[in-house]
Amino acid sequence: MAIEGGRSGINGCFFLRKYWQVILLLASLCGGIDAQIRYSIPEEMRVGSLIGNVAQDLGLDLKRLRSGRARIVSGESVQYTELKTDKGILVVRERIDRELLCGDVTPCSFSFEIILENPMELHQITVEILDINDNSPVFRKTEIHFEISETATHGSRFVLGSADDPDVGVNTLQNYILSPNAHFVLKQQSNPDGTKYAEMVLQKALDREESPRLALKLIAVDGGDPQKSGTVNIDVTVLDANDNVPVFNQTVYKSTVMENAVKGTYVTTVNATDADTNAHGSIQYLFSDLKEDLKNIFAIDESTGTISVVGAIDYEQNKRYEIRVEAKDQGGLTGTSKVIIEVIDVNDNAPVMNVLSFSSPVSEDAHIGTTIAIINVKDADSGKNGQVTCSIDKGLPFDIKSSLANYYTVVTDALFDRELLSEYNITITAVDSGSPPLSTVKTLRLTISDVNDNPPIFEQKMYSVYIMENNSPGLSIFTVRAKDVDANQNARISYYLDEKQSDGTPVSSYLSINSETGVLHAVRSFDFEQIKQLSFTMKAQDGGSPPLSSNATLHVIIQDQNDNVPQILYPIQTSASLVAEIVPRSADIGYLVTKVVAVDVDSGQNAWLSYKLQKTQERALFEVGAQNGEIRTIRQITDKDSVKQKLTVLVEDNGQPSRSATVNVNVALADSFPEVLSEFSDKTQDKEYNDNLTFYLVLALAVVSFLFIVSIIAILSVKCYRWRRERMFYKSNGQLPVIPYYPPLYADVGGTGTLQHVYNYEVCRTMDSRKSDLKYARPDSESIISLDTCGKDTLPHPNRDRLTMDDAIHQVSAFPLIANTFFEDCTHKT
Secondary structure (H helix, E strand, C coil): CEEEEEEEEECCEEEEEEEEECCCCCCCCCCCCCEEEEEEEECCCCCCCEEEEHHHHHCCCHHHHHHCCCEEECCCCCCCEEEECCCCEEEECCCCCHHHHHCCCCCEEEEEEEEECCCCEEEEEEEEEECCCCCCCEECCCEEEEEEECCCCCCCEEEEECEECCCCHHHCEEEEEECCCCCEEEEEEECCCCCEEEEEEECCCCCCCCCCEEEEEEEEEECCCCCCEEEEEEEEEEECCCCCCCEECCCEEEEEEECCCCCCCEEEECCEECCCCHHHHCEEEEEECCCHHHHCCEEECCCCCEEEECCCCCCCCCCEEEEEEEEEECCCCEEEEEEEEEEECCCCCCCEEEEEEECCCEECCCCCCCEEEEEEEECCCCHHHHCEEEEECCCCCEEEEEEECCEEEEEECCCCCCCCCCEEEEEEEEEECCCCCCEEEEEEEEEEECCCCCCCEECCCEEEEEEECCCCCCCEEEECCEECCCCHHHHCCEEEECCCEECCEEHHHCEEECCCCCEEEECCCCCCCCCCEEEEEEEEECCCCCCCEEEEEEEEEEECCCCCCCEEEECCCCCCCECEEEECCCCCCCCEEEECEEECCCCHHHHCEEEEEEECCCCCCEEECCCCCEEEECCCCCCCCCCEEEEEEEEEECCCCCCEEEEEEEEEECCCHHHHHHHHHHHHHHHHHHHHHHHHHHHHHHHHHHHHHHHHHHHHHHHHHHHHHHHHHHHCCCCCCCCCCCCCCCCCCCCCCCCCCCCCCCCCCCCCHHHCCCCCCCCCCCCECCECCCCCCECCCCCCCCCCHHHHHHHCCCCHHHHHHHHHHHHHHC
16 A cells, blocks of 8 residues: 655645555565555654554454564664554654655655564555655855956856755755846756756956945745745955956766775866966866765865865765866856766675564474565665575575565475474575675574374383282382473373273272372282282373373282291191091001191292101101101001100291191001090090080079079069059959969979979999990091090091991990990980
């Protein structure tokens, strides 16, 4: 969009006129300028004055300006404008002086870019500064002195010089006015560059005797509204006759000079001649109305007319100089000529790079062609010296493209992988085409932001952990580690256990894991005899969005401890029975008496059992197999060996420390069953008698107490019942039925006799009953009988025939006397 305006003044009043012209240019290359807008405003506008509505002119929404972080980018040191993103307008930020900004150059404008992000847009804004009449024409001298001979011919010209007005257009210098006089008229001339200067033309001869001095005024006026002017005084001294004017041999002198030429460099020489002689023919050379800035660049030798360099010449500031030279004789007559000096450009300016936009960090999943930076490159030189080429170091996944003149876009040329390379130093080199070429290097440090594209990885796919049983709950048993090559939150790993059940029990009831450190803890104490191994799945999950995870299998192997003593399976030991192994006295050496069977629920060496006799007599009769637990005879049985043999077998495991158990084995050395009974009955009956006596005493005490309490309650109940009946009988006057009354010690004579006391009968056996033989048949293979303390029943015996006391009675029923004698003894005990 283009906007132009101007301001003029009349009698100190200003008015502003604006007209708008809209031009919208679409960039033809990707990443280039999306639109160009041009505004025209007058200079010297107040700070905050409106330049234009950028949002409306670009067709942008205010939200887009804020979300895109719209801002002005400019390589200039002073920013004259400011963007109000909340209103979408462009306002004046600094006072703009067109003369200070552009000097004589017209039209005067400056450009900048407005950049937006997400997506990236670039809009170029050009602001043209319109001139206002804020400067008056100013002469370089306050007074002009002329010495003119009275013999000066009609039509002689005298250059008055020019006034400077920094304004342009109609506001600049327009006319010169000479104060009224009788001798001179004013002629206005123009230089090739358009500047105007004035000359006085003699139209009436001077007469020194009449007027030796003339005082005139030269007024320079501009075309502004209101009009402004400047004045210089002209002092004319009338001399005696000097009738020849110095004349230059060339009307225009042309020369060239190299930019940055050293001081004293020769430029050119002007030459003028005067036909007069003596003092009137002596010529002096000087610059005519030389601007202040040129006085510090060039100098002329007054006597020789040689022009040389005395200051710095910069092609970028001025490409051409025009200087007027005067040749003045001693009579006051002057001749003029013009010197045109062309400046030859030298490649003395390196390219200047301005980064208009730079996006860092960039996501590692950015697509190829993503814009990274927009760069503006300028070279103040001209021609080939100002032609710039930009490039990026090879081997980097970036490319640089030229979208518009002096604008370059850095784009991605490959896909990123932050895990391989997380940072790039993009070196951009701008080289001009001068000789020798000058270059500028700028490095952009681009950071690649992480994307959650890598799951955590366990160090192993399968772990095996060994833990001793009987551990303390909460014990740390293992630590798992997973690695995630991503960064920040995407690499923050959390550990979890799979909640599937093991034998119907959740895994969380066995183990727990610290989600941050991966430390595994035992929730309970393990028992090898119940659980020997646990297998479950662990999961490592990162903190990305969406999160990624991986699994690993963990086998927890429970190791056995020697925490169980051996268990005796045979022979069975109980307090209510005694087991006796019957060994005939005629048994040979190596006779198998019995076998001790034991097990250990531990495993490995902890379950290896060994057997040995703990207590033996002086002449050992038996030995036990260390590995199999078999008890065998190691010598012949003699008459000196007692019938009852008590062996203590120690069963010990191979654990560290070892655990053991003992078992008592009773062996009876007898050839017949009655010998066994007679040997074991006395001691067992005494022990049983004492045990039964205590039990019956306690039971009798409890029964007596119970009967006493019941009797008391019964007596009281009867008493209460009788008392109540008597009272009811008296009140009813004998109408109640008669209750039969039985006196104390009433005897029942209904057929059972009249016995009033309880009689106890005891059954006794003869004194020789113990020696009576009680024989019974049994299989030859049976070598053991288990009797309780009364001899009423046998106890179970593994892998042998059972012989109960009832069987024994049945077998001896044919012998009444012997059977009676046997039971008589038991009944008497009872």
